[in-house]
Amino acid sequence: MAHAVLKVNQSTIQQMKNTYQSAILPSTPPHAHFAAKVSGCTITAYQSGKVVFQGNEAEKEASRWGNPGSNDKKTKTKTTKSLPTFLKESHMGSDEAGTGDYFGPITVACVYATSEQQELLRELGVRDSKTLTDDTIRSVMKDVLLTDITYSSVVLDNPRYNQLKAKGWSQVKMKAWMHHHAIKNVREKLGEQSFEGTVVDQFCEPATFHKAVRETGEQSFDDLTFMTKAESYSTPVAAASMLARYRFLQEIDRISEKVGFSIQKGASNIVDRQIARLIKQKGEGTLNEIAKTHFANTQKAKKLL
Structure with missing residues (x-):
């Protein structure tokens, strides 16, 4: 699918919204002002000022509002000689x-x-x-x-x-x-x-x-x-x-649904207390199904018991 991207100001986005009013889609993607679909192209205008055109007519539709390549310098980040040259490519x-x-x-x-x-x-x-x-x-x-x-x-x-x-x-x-x-x-x-x-x-x-x-x-x-x-x-x-x-x-x-309470992420002392709770309620064998048992937390929990 062909793509084109423009960076425009909020005034232009409002003009675009007015232009595509009859083609605006009922659902709006996250962080977007609007999304519209015209023949051969879907247009999504984001709050950041970037407008994404997708479809066979993407380049043609984008050219109505500016040069799709005009914002390349702004969107590219600085790289060093040690970085691969393909990072912005496929x-x-x-x-x-x-x-x-x-x-x-x-x-x-x-x-x-x-x-x-x-x-x-x-x-x-x-x-x-x-x-x-x-x-x-x-x-x-x-x-x-x-x-x-x-x-x-x-x-x-x-x-x-x-x-x-x-x-x-x-x-x-x-x-x-x-x-x-x-x-x-x-x-x-x-x-x-x-x-x-x-x-x-x-x-x-x-x-x-x-x-x-x-x-x-x-x-x-x-x-x-x-x-x-x-x-x-x-x-x-x-x-x-x-x-x-x-x-x-x-x-x-x-796992939280399986054990009946919200499991703590990480490997803190809160986790140790949850392990001790599980051993007491369900037996140590249940840990093999839901945990990385070789972690030091297992032994710490046993000491708590």
Whole structure:
């Protein structure tokens, strides 16, 4: 689907709204003034002043209001020589969530987005998940999952996590295995569609990552780019970060419903007290189904009992 983006002032947005009055859609996306649909094009005007045109006639319709490329300098961020050149082009990114939480699984997500889709994702509120509240992530991701991006999420549930840990798997090996499969899934969905690169939010040295994947019996992709704080530079990685967190939160909700009270995220002393409560009410065996039992919190909770 063709895209075009304009940056206009509020006066122009009002003019556009008047012009498209008869074509305005009944529902308005988050952070938008209005959305309208005309022949061959859907127009969404956001509160930030950006207007996104989507459809076969996107360029033509956008040209009525300005030059779709006139705001490129404003939207591009400064990069350094060490950053990949494809970060604003079509690429995929992967990130994970849940690794430091006692309760709940590890979740990994991979997102592919074109440059035009990245613009839309940013307008919808996609950014580094660490800067957002869980409620915001839930809200934004519900809208993001309605777009035409290509993505995959992988969940390593607690019984399987504890089983792999008992076999000697480190978290690094688990995460490498999960990232590999999330990336593999997206590449299979894309088929012959080309992309400029793949960014992995770096959690270990590249050589360690590739070795861990090979140890699982898979052939690691040799064209990956590893970056620390990648979600700050890559919109697909930021989207993957939010998607992984969103899936993790869904699992936490499921666990909370299962145990009958709101499960605490993280690994604090509040978690220790919740573990002790669960052991007392349901028995220690239930922890294997909902927690990463090798964490020190398990022993701390037992001391509380």
